[in-house]
Amino acid sequence: MDRIERWALVASGVLMAVFLVALVYAATRMKITVPTCVTDVAPFKEGRIIDKGNGRYEVHMVAKMWAFDPPEVRLPPGAEVDLYVSALDVTHGLYIEHTNVNLMAVPGAVNAARVRFDREGEYSVICHEYCGAGHHLMAGKFVIARGETGAPKEAPAVAASPGQQLFEHEGCNACHSLDGSPGLGPTMKGVFGRTVELQGGGTRVADEAYLEEAIRKPNATIVKGFDPVMPAEEHTDDDVRTLVTFLKTLQ
Ligand code: CUA
Numbered sequence: 235m236d237r238i239e240r241w242a243l244v245a246s247g248v249l250m251a252v253f254l255v256a257l258v259y260a261a262t263r264m265k266i267t268v269p270t271c272v273t274d275v276a277p278f279k280e281g282r283i284i285d286k287g288n289g290r291y292e293v294h295m296v297a298k299m300w301a302f303d304p305p306e307v308r309l310p311p312g313a314e315v316d317l318y319v320s321a322l323d324v325t326h327g328l329y330i331e332h333t334n335v336n337l338m339a340v341p342g343a344v345n346a347a348r349v350r351f352d353r354e355g356e357y358s359v360i361c362h363e364y365c366g367a368g369h370h371l372m373a374g375k376f377v378i379a380r381g382e383t384g385a386p387k388e389a390p391a392v393a394a395s396p397g398q399q400l401f402e403h404e405g406c407n408a409c410h411s412l413d414g415s416p417g418l419g420p421t422m423k424g425v426f427g428r429t430v431e432l433q434g435g436g437t438r439v440a441d442e443a444y445l446e447e448a449i450r451k452p453n454a455t456i457v458k459g460f461d462p463v464m465p466a467e468e469h470t471d472d473d474v475r476t477l478v479t480f481l482k483t484l485q
Contacts, residue, residue, distance in 0.1 A: 266334060270345070270346055270347075271343055271344070271345050271346075272318070272344050272345070272346045275318055275344045275346070276344075277320045277341075277342050277343060277344055278294050278296065278318075278320055278344075279296060279320075279322060280294070280296065280303065281293075281294055281296045281302070281303035281304040282294040282304075283304060283307055283384045283385075284384075285383065285384045289310070289312050289313055289314055290313075290314045290315075290316070291309060291313055291314070291316070291384050292315070292316045292318070293307055293315050293316070293317050293318065294318050294320075295317060295318065295319045295320075295328065295339070295359075295374075296319075296320055296321065296322060296339075297319065297320070297322070297326035297327075297328060297339035297361065297372075298322040298323050298326075298405060298465075299322075299323050299324065299365060299366055299368060299372075299405070299465045300361070300365065300366070300368030300369065300371050300372040300405060300408045300409065301372060301374070301404075301405025301407075301408050302328070302359055302361075302372070302373070302374035303403065303405070304374070305374045305375075305402065305403070305405075306374060306375055306376075307374075307375075307376045307384070308376075308377045308379065308382040308383075308384065308385070309351060309376065309377075309378055309382050309383075309384055310378070310379070310380060310381065310382050310383070311351065311352060311353070311354050311378055311379070311380060312350070312351070312352060313350070313351050313378065313384075314348070314349075314350045315348065315349050315350070315351065316346065316348055317335060317337075317346060317347050317348070317349060318344050318345070318346050319338075319339045319344065319345045319346070319347075320339060320340070320341070320343065320344050320345075321339040321340055321341045322341065323341060323465060324341065324365050324366065325338060325339065325340050325341065325363055325365065326338075326339040326361045326363050326365050326372070327339065327360075327361050327363035328359060328360075328361065328362075329359070329360050329361075329362045330349065330358075330359050330376060331357050331358045331359075331360070332353070332357055333349050333351075333357065334349075335347045335349050336362070338363065339361075339363075351376065351378045353378065354378050354379055355377075355378060355379075356375055356376070356377050356378075357375060357376040357377075357378065358373060358374075358375050359373060359374035359375055359376065360372070360373050361373070366463065366465075367418055367461060367463035368408055368409055368418050368463065371408045371409065371417075371418060372408065395480060395483070396476055396480075397476045397477055397479055397480020397481075397483070400473060400476050400480070401422075401477060401480055404467075404473075404477075406422075406477075409464070410422045411423065412484060418460075418463065419457075419460060419463075419464060420460060422481055422484050423484055424484060424485055425440050425445070425481055425484060426440055426441075426445070426481055426482040426484070426485065427439065427440060427441070428440045430444070430457055431457065431458040432455050432456065432457065432458055433455075433456040433457065433458050433459075433460070434456075438455060442478055442482075445477075445478045445481055446474055446478055449469060449474055449478070450466070450469065450474065451466060452464035452465070452466055453466065
């Protein structure tokens, strides 16, 4: 055997031993666990935060075009979280800044990781897998602060209406602003009663029937200057009514 060949074999052997030691050290001393695909948790469609007591929490995170559900998770410092991630429509990614959580969110599958939040502050959650036109808008956050319990933020002085909560919960706000600022979709400010110019000519008045159609069949008509990128989702009649009622208030 050539001297250089022998040298290369020894070097790669040493390198493998170093990797093995590093792996064992990370797993036992640094308590870093490898993200896993779990098979004993059924895929879920709703986000949930479950308080298991003693500072332990279980978070079910659902990724969908183009939002995370729950969009915001509020926990106390020291919270130890078992994070389960699934997706509704296409494959998304989930990265939590300042942590080593970096998972794929796959429809029909559940991926899991354990993470501990010691430092107070905000941790952005971003989607790192290209998932369509709104990919760059897809974000959520963990807020770690004393006194948080995993329960959704207490109602602010002026509580958001059920319609606004639904609008945010469904992720509509990822693309449709409420204040007139531009987005992937038209702003909802003053939408009710507006005369809408359509792609390919023609106009529609944004009355109740139009708004309902635009929610149920987003791509039946496209507003001029926008792309047909809004995902069609199943909505109950109640939800559609609540959303339309909310949109009518945005004058
Ligand atoms: Cu979801 Cu990119």
